[in-house]
Amino acid sequence: MTSLVAGQIVFLECRQTRLYAEVIQVLEPRSVGWIRPLAMVSETQTIALGTELDSAALASNKATVPDMLWPLDQLQPALDTEVIPLLATLSAKAGDLGTTPPLANDVNPLTVGEFVRWLWADRQLQP
Numbered sequence: 067m068t069s070l071v072a073g074q075i076v077f078l079e080c081r082q083t084r085l086y087a088e089v090i091q092v093l094e095p096r097s098v099g100w101i102r103p104l105a106m107v108s109e110t111q112t113i114a115l116g117t118e119l120d121s122a123a124l125a126s127n128k129a130t131v132p133d134m135l136w137p138l139d140q141l142q143p144a145l146d147t148e149v150i151p152l153l154a155t156l157s158a159k160a161g162d163l164g165t166t167p168p169l170a171n172d173v174n175p176l177t178v179g180e181f182v183r184w185l186w187a188d189r190q191l192q193p
Contacts, residue, residue, distance in 0.1 A: 076141040
């Protein structure tokens, strides 16, 4: 397993959707890490999760996604070639000031809670 460090971008993947997060703290003795969700990315959309890059969400006082404690062995390091375009997309959406809803094409957008439930359900089915 690759050693993770604070500030590194990682992801969790389930059903063609990735939850990208920043590692806040690594707790080696417990084999877990605090992560801060940044974005959920599927084939059709990128959803900013109320980070400081999402100024429209902050301005409207929308609830942000809380930090999570997650097993280190399930976190996958994101490659620079994935992270740089993602951060550029999130920055562009933040600069948009919310004039176009990011979820306009999706009637029932996936929430982080639903994603986590999928992920745990799928992990329970694996031998």
